[in-house]
Amino acid sequence: DIVMTQSPDSLAVSLGERATINCKSSQSVLYSSNSKNYLAWYQQKPGQPPKLLIYWASTRESGVPDRFSGSGSGTDFTLTISSLQAEDVAVYYCQQYYGTRFTFGQGTKLEIK
Amino acid sequence: EVQLVESGGDLVQPGGSLRLSCATSGFTFSDSWMSWVRQAPGKGLQWVANIKHDGSEKYYVDSVEDRFTISRDNTKKSLYLQMNSLRAEDTAVYYCARFRGQGWFDSWGQGTLVTVSS
Numbered sequence: 001d002i003v004m005t006q007s008p009d010s011l012a013v014s015l016g017e018r019a020t021i022n023c024k025s026s027q028s029v030l031y032s033s034n035s036k037n038y039l040a041w042y043q044q045k046p047g048q049p050p051k052l053l054i055y056w057a058s059t060r061e062s063g064v065p066d067r068f069s070g071s072g073s074g075t076d077f078t079l080t081i082s083s084l085q086a087e088d089v090a091v092y093y094c095q096q097y098y099g100t101r102f103t104f105g106q107g108t109k110l111e112i113k
Numbered sequence: 114e115v116q117l118v119e120s121g122g123d124l125v126q127p128g129g130s131l132r133l134s135c136a137t138s139g140f141t142f143s144d145s146w147m148s149w150v151r152q153a154p155g156k157g158l159q160w161v162a163n164i165k166h167d168g169s170e171k172y173y174v175d176s177v178e179d180r181f182t183i184s185r186d187n188t189k190k191s192l193y194l195q196m197n198s199l200r201a202e203d204t205a206v207y208y209c210a211r212f213r214g215q216g217w218f219d220s221w222g223q224g225t226l227v228t229v230s231s
Contacts, residue, residue, distance in 0.1 A: 001175070036215075038215060038216065040216075040217035040218075042158075042218075044158075049208055049221035049222065049223060049224060050150075050158065050208075050218070050221055051221075052217060052218060052219045055213075055214065055217040056214075061219065091157075093157065093158055095158075095160075095217070095218075097215055097216025097217060100163070100172045101160070101172055101174065102148075102160040102163075102216055103160065104157060104158040104159065104160065105157070106157045107157040107158070
């Protein structure tokens with residue numbers, strides 16, 4: 001199975017500042033036939049189910065604020081929040097969907113400094 | 114509006130069985146792959162199983178293979194997870210999720226808690 005490793009495990013950022021979360025896969029999730037990276041990002045707030053933010057590594061889900069962006073290819077990916085808002089405090093997960101068995105990263109807890 | 118509502122979670126003894134259900138509305142269930150994802154208390158997310166829209170393909174995480182069975186009833190717009198030989202490590206909130214595209218989850222239920230303990 002593909003192992004997803006996020007860094008850091010936790011992160012504290014000041015309001016209005018940039019937050020960057022990394023995700024590394026144990027093998028490439030770039031499918032050569034369509035040049036797409038099979039990677040998604042989710043946000044989970046306490047007591048709530050996860051919410052989809054990004055898929056295909058960089059495509060923002062409808063309704064997600066444009067301060068959220070995804071980048072990367074192959075095995076290394078990044079979720080960036082350009083200007084942190086109070087409502088962005090949450091745990092963030094990456095997920096690969098390359099093949100038939102999916103895996104999530106361990107999560108990154110984002111807090112306000 | 115897409116709605117997914119899980120039920121069936123309970124306290125069960127190790128070695129016991131439980132069946133989870135997920136009632137859906139607001140989308141064409143029979144056209145959608147569906148999944149179960151779980152989250153142990155205070156831990157991260159773990160994908161458990163997927164099922165194709167017609168039930169012809171099913172995939173499981175290794176740790177539940179041969180113990181759990183995912184199924185669906187398209188006439189009832191419902192998803193199920195039959196869990197047998199339950200272990201303490203199966204304790205988690207179980208989420209029903211709609212699988213879109215090649216495998217991202219765009220809609221989630223609120224989850225149902227399964228506790229395996231004597």
